[in-house]
Amino acid sequence: MAVISFLTMACKGQSDEVDKTVVKVLDIERYMGKWYELARYDHSFERGLVGVSATYSMRDDGLIKVVNAGFKNSLNGEESIAVGKAKIPDLKEQGKLKVSFFWIFYADYYVLDLDDNYQWAIIGSSSDKYLWILSRTPFVDDEEYTKLLSKISQRGYDVSKLIKVEQ
Known part of the structure; x- marks a missing residue:
């Protein structure tokens, strides 16, 4: 119930601009x-996936191997795996990575916030x-999740659009 109240309050403070600054280190x-x-x-390339993880x-070539995995519609569903690569194109902006799952086409991957640990x-x-x-664990407690929602809301993102992923 506290999360619902928080979401309602957080959505009222939304601005049209979101803060996309990334971690410095x-x-x-x-x-x-x-x-x-x-x-x-929600987006088309993960729609219906649960139990989602990224490894x-x-x-050897200095790039990062990315393995995204999840299950279609239920934790017992068919496994879906996508293997890609990532890179940090500018070491002055370490939190801005580029990720590719298809040939030479890269998409932005911004580390907006990161726990010290x-x-x-x-x-x-x-x-x-x-x-x-x-998260490093498949679950976090309600207090931690609410803290994360607050961080996201403060950046101007609409937290009501977030879909909790079944793990």
């Missing part, structure tokens, strides 16, 4: 490993149409 080695998708904005590892991350892009909450 990203220790890419600490970022490697498995992340669980706690929530996301990052370094490749690399336990959660808020991911966006140059467009305000994409937003994810990632």
